Amino acid sequence: MAVTMQQIADAVGVSRGTVDRALHNRGRVNPEVAERILQTARDMGYKTNIIGQALARTKRNFRLGIILQSVETPTMQDVIRGIRQAGEELRSSGLELDLREVQGLDLSRVLEEIDSLVREGVQGIALSPTDRPELVDRIDRLYNLGIPVVTLNSDAPSSRRLCFVGMDNYRAGQTASWLACQMLPQGGKVFIVAGHLNNTAHANRLSGFLDALASERRDNIQLLSFQPCFGRDDYAHEMTQHILQDHPDLGVIYVTSHGQEGVCQAISEAGLTGQVRVIAYDLNEPNRQLLENGMIQFVIDQRAFEQGYRPPFLLSDYLLYDRVPETRQLYTDISIRTKYNISN
Amino acid sequence: MAVTMQQIADAVGVSRGTVDRALHNRGRVNPEVAERILQTARDMGYKTNIIGQALARTKRNFRLGIILQSVETPTMQDVIRGIRQAGEELRSSGLELDLREVQGLDLSRVLEEIDSLVREGVQGIALSPTDRPELVDRIDRLYNLGIPVVTLNSDAPSSRRLCFVGMDNYRAGQTASWLACQMLPQGGKVFIVAGHLNNTAHANRLSGFLDALASERRDNIQLLSFQPCFGRDDYAHEMTQHILQDHPDLGVIYVTSHGQEGVCQAISEAGLTGQVRVIAYDLNEPNRQLLENGMIQFVIDQRAFEQGYRPPFLLSDYLLYDRVPETRQLYTDISIRTKYNISN
DNA sequence: TTGAAAGCGATACCAC
DNA sequence: GTGGTATCGCTTTCAA
Numbered sequence: 001m002a003v004t005m006q007q008i009a010d011a012v013g014v015s016r017g018t019v020d021r022a023l024h025n026r027g028r029v030n031p032e033v034a035e036r037i038l039q040t041a042r043d044m045g046y047k048t049n050i051i052g053q054a055l056a057r058t059k060r061n062f063r064l065g066i067i068l069q070s071v072e073t074p075t076m077q078d079v080i081r082g083i084r085q086a087g088e089e090l091r092s093s094g095l096e097l098d099l100r101e102v103q104g105l106d107l108s109r110v111l112e113e114i115d116s117l118v119r120e121g122v123q124g125i126a127l128s129p130t131d132r133p134e135l136v137d138r139i140d141r142l143y144n145l146g147i148p149v150v151t152l153n154s155d156a157p158s159s160r161r162l163c164f165v166g167m168d169n170y171r172a173g174q175t176a177s178w179l180a181c182q183m184l185p186q187g188g189k190v191f192i193v194a195g196h197l198n199n200t201a202h203a204n205r206l207s208g209f210l211d212a213l214a215s216e217r218r219d220n221i222q223l224l225s226f227q228p229c230f231g232r233d234d235y236a237h238e239m240t241q242h243i244l245q246d247h248p249d250l251g252v253i254y255v256t257s258h259g260q261e262g263v264c265q266a267i268s269e270a271g272l273t274g275q276v277r278v279i280a281y282d283l284n285e286p287n288r289q290l291l292e293n294g295m296i297q298f299v300i301d302q303r304a305f306e307q308g309y310r311p312p313f314l315l316s317d318y319l320l321y322d323r324v325p326e327t328r329q330l331y332t333d334i335s336i337r338t339k340y341n342i343s344n
Numbered sequence: 345m346a347v348t349m350q351q352i353a354d355a356v357g358v359s360r361g362t363v364d365r366a367l368h369n370r371g372r373v374n375p376e377v378a379e380r381i382l383q384t385a386r387d388m389g390y391k392t393n394i395i396g397q398a399l400a401r402t403k404r405n406f407r408l409g410i411i412l413q414s415v416e417t418p419t420m421q422d423v424i425r426g427i428r429q430a431g432e433e434l435r436s437s438g439l440e441l442d443l444r445e446v447q448g449l450d451l452s453r454v455l456e457e458i459d460s461l462v463r464e465g466v467q468g469i470a471l472s473p474t475d476r477p478e479l480v481d482r483i484d485r486l487y488n489l490g491i492p493v494v495t496l497n498s499d500a501p502s503s504r505r506l507c508f509v510g511m512d513n514y515r516a517g518q519t520a521s522w523l524a525c526q527m528l529p530q531g532g533k534v535f536i537v538a539g540h541l542n543n544t545a546h547a548n549r550l551s552g553f554l555d556a557l558a559s560e561r562r563d564n565i566q567l568l569s570f571q572p573c574f575g576r577d578d579y580a581h582e583m584t585q586h587i588l589q590d591h592p593d594l595g596v597i598y599v600t601s602h603g604q605e606g607v608c609q610a611i612s613e614a615g616l617t618g619q620v621r622v623i624a625y626d627l628n629e630p631n632r633q634l635l636e637n638g639m640i641q642f643v644i645d646q647r648a649f650e651q652g653y654r655p656p657f658l659l660s661d662y663l664l665y666d667r668v669p670e671t672r673q674l675y676t677d678i679s680i681r682t683k684y685n686i687s688n
Numbered sequence: 689t690t691g692a693a694a695g696c697g698a699t700a701c702c703a704c
Numbered sequence: 705g706t707g708g709t710a711t712c713g714c715t716t717t718c719a720a
Contacts (some may be wrong), residue, residue: 001405002435004697015707020699028705049436051398052697055712058395059345059699091346092393094712174684182527182621182641185595212684224405249528277526297526334685340677341517357714364715372689396713401698403715408702438696695709697712704706 011040014165023048025323034285054240057320058094064315065117067127068153071101074284075304079153095316107132114138123149123319126311129156135284144161148318150311153304154201155329158252162318165310166198167302168331169201173256175334176279179212179298180221180252183277187220187253188206191243192229193236195257205256224250229259235263244270255280260287264295281336303332347390355384367392373628376508381637401664402438404512408659409461411454411471412497415445418628419648423472423497425654439660442466451476458482462530467663470655472501475544497648498545499673506662509654511646512675517600518553519678520623524565525557527621532595535581535587536655539601549625550599557645568594573603579604581632588614599624604631608639627681636681647676 009019009241014033021029022037023046028039036130066083070076080099098120100113106128116123125142129135131150139149139159148162155164192209195202213221225241226342230233236259244266246252253263253276260280274294282285283301290296310330317323335344353363358377365373366381367390370589373381374620401498408534414420424443429555431441442464442636444457451474461469469486473479473495473631478677483493483503492506499508524534538552541548557565568587573579580603588610590611597607604624634640661667 001438006697016698017700017708018706021706026700030705033705047432049402049697051395051402051436052712053699054395055399055714056698056700058393058712078556088391091391092395092713094345169690171684175682178682178684179526182523183529185527185532185621277529290522314694333688334397336680336682336685338519338522338680340515340522341680342392344677350713360714361692361716362690365690368715375691393713395698397715399698400713400715436697470702604704689720692718694714695715699711701708701710703708 002049002172003041003044003219004049005046008044008046010038010203011044021046026088026199027213032171053321054093058092060320061094061096061097062319063096063120065098065100065120065122065125065233066311067102067117068114069101069102069105069110069128069130072103074286075282075302076128076153078284078304079308082305082310083312084308085305086309086312087164090092090190090312090316091213093316095312097257097287097312099285105130107134110135111138114142117140117315118145118147122147123148124315126150126152126315127173128153129159130154131156131158135159142295149312152311153302157240161328163325163327165307165314166330166332167201168329170208170211171203171331171336172281172300173205173210174212175208175336176205176254177187177216179279180209182255182261183214183217183297184218184221184251189222189224189247189249191224191240191247191250191253192226193253193263194226195259197228197230199257199321202257209254209256229262231258233262233265235259237261237266240266241269244272244276245261248272248291250276252276252280257281260296261291264290266294281333283342288342291337291342294339297338299337301335301337303335306332347385347388348393352381352385352388352390353366354365355388356369393436397665398437401584402436405438405440405569406468406660406662406663407440407442407464407466408656409442409444409466410458410655411444411446411457411467411469413446413454413459413472413474414464416586418630419626419646420472420497422628422648423652423688426649426654428655429649430653430656434660437664439656440652441656444542447508449474450627451479453522454479455469455482458486462486462489462491466491468494469660469661470494470496472497473503474498475502476677481502484651485648492659494658496651496655498589503677505672507658507671508673509651509658510673510676511545511623511678512673513548514552515675516625516644516646517549517554518556520549520598520642520644521551521556521560523600523623523680524553527562527641528562528565528595531562533566533567533591533593534595535568535570535584535591535594536570537583537599537603537607538570539575539595539603541572543601546601552596553600573606577603577606577609579600579606581604581610583598584610585613588620594614597622601625601634604640608634612639627679627686632686635681635686638683641682643681647679650676 009016022034136159143160151164277297279298349363366378436551487504494509621641623642
């Protein structure tokens with residue numbers, strides 16, 4: 001059996017209480033005694049028993065608030081599943097989660113929910129923000145109140161958030177670029193269907209793609225001019241129809257956010273399935289189908305479940321055990337899915 | 345706060361001991377009372393507090409044995425890291441891990457270590473087996489002794505093991521095939537560098553590849569005749585040299601196990617880097633380098649760390665909480681790595 | 689068949 | 705500064 005605090009106490013000839021205070025330097029202990037305790041703890045190879053610690057700390061009772069935007073999207077539904085899972089697992093530790101779901105992007109709703117959660121006395125908040133000054137301000141105010149904030153899925157990097165959990169969209173874009181390059185050994189034409197241009201995530205997926213293409217020096221790959229489709233399948237459909245008319249020899253279409261269903265439909269209608277190949281984002285149900293049917297060749301997934309699952313744990317680690325995340329951005333895996341490795 | 349056994353006891357008017365026995369049907373409780381307890385537990389929404397449970401169960405003390413073969417390989421080193429990590433985390437639960445490292449494949453050593461562990465009284469064993477009758481027999485004998493066995497990395501499917509943690513090599517082969525197909529839109533030549541033909545894992549990576557190629561009906565892809573390289577880089581090097589002489593227009597080389605360093609060297613010497621592209625297995629240090637240098641285009645990783653990390657938890661769940669894994673094979677993620685998404 | 693009580697390991701409060 | 709003790713939720717043993 002592992003070493004306990006009691007054993008250290010016995011060895012040094014003090015009480016557990018003193019050992020506890022020394023080990024966690026809570027003060028109120030004679031420096032010499034503390035030194036002796038620390039030394040014997042090291043000698044005996046003491047490591048805190050996290051289960052005992054966890055149990056003792058359930059006495060403190062915590063409430064965490066979570067605010068999600070765009071909950072109507074499949075991705076956010078996966079995030080929610082992750083949150084619920086975390087909620088169940090953390091209930092044992094005396095944590096309670098309060099989830100607020102916001103349809104679409106709605107800054108004022110988010111601000112309201114923050115205030116509401118604070119009024120109800122939550123000790124930590126996780127949210128999917130937009131990087132707007134008002135929200136950044138509010139996060140900083142929460143920081144001053146001693147309420148840690150974790151951003152998820154999207155970030156507010158200029159704020160005093162504890163950390164961010166989500167995809168490194170720039171690297172995801174680079175990865176997509178690599179896939180496109182590998183798909184076009186003899187070169188060819190690439191069409192990009194962009195999302196909202198003012199959305200940071202989509203913009204990063206785009207610039208990562210372009211930068212990697214440039215640094216791979218693939219000048220036999222031709223980029224066709226592109227417009228954003230604003231995540232709308234009907235726009236994407238129409239854009240693709242036109243592009244296919246002008247360029248029936250198109251090689252790859254890169255969809256930086258939504259719109260892949262419209263794209264695939266247009267390809268299918270033109271009888272070019274498998275010929276014109278598609279790289280898209282997020283392994284959700286519709287995309288699973290499109291992968292299996294051979295309409296999409298690669299999906300880059302951002303691990304939405306994990307984006308919901310981790311933040312509550314980060315907050316509880318911070319609040320219960322004073323543990324700060326190692327990095328201020330915890331990037332989820334950039335996971336490449338094909339029809340043959342769909343499941344995780 | 346969540347409902348506790350004490351609260352149920354108070355509500356029903358019995359003691360916690362009785363509630364405990366009823367909830368976990370340990371017997372020795374009046375059926376009617378038991379029924380009443382179960383009912384109120386449901387009504388009050390009781391869920392067992394795993395922390396309390398875990399703490400109470402640390403009184404029982406368990407030892408688990410782990411036997412790994414081919415520990416000299418980078419993959420197994422990752423497995424070992426996973427095991428050590430699990431060991432640290434489980435020490436709190438009163439679990440102790442006893443790791444036995446075997447160089448190369450050595451059936452008799454494995455059998456010896458099993459016996460040695462049993463003599464020393466371990467309650468569960470994890471091992472990387474070869475599917476040989478003697479070992480299968482031994483695993484079945486352990487089963488009869490009530491000692492659960494988890495296989496990892498490689499499997500012994502015909503044995504009475506509790507479950508297997510590792511890659512679905514057939515699907516990994518299919519995935520590799522898909523990558524090769526996507527890399528050769530106009531068709532081209534594929535050369536396969538196989539490992540040991542009598543190794544199930546390698547054989548499955550091969551047949552998955554061939555089957556997927558067939559089912560994708562890519563008859564413009566030509567498979568060159570191949571020999572095994574037995575995981576030796578010098579053989580792989582020579583084979584590749586010859587193939588490149590005969591087929592300078594070679595498109596893709598698929599390396600089913602080791603040998604990729606020899607392959608890459610030959611490609612590099614022929615000045616065909618990036619021209620002749622490589623799909624290989626396992627994200628270890630050498631392969632990371634080769635990815636970054638553009639010598640290998642895709643690595644399919646089997647999550648070796650996880651293969652070490654999970655089995656001790658599976659055994660402890662089984663022994664401490666009577667939880668049986670949902671499936672008899674827990675396949676690790678088939679993870680596709682490129683130079684741009686190397687880190688997990 | 690049931691209850692009471694002693695742990696598991698750590699924390700925190702209250703006396704001294 | 706320090707020790708004693710109640711407590712967290714559950715398991716397990718021992719009497720009754």
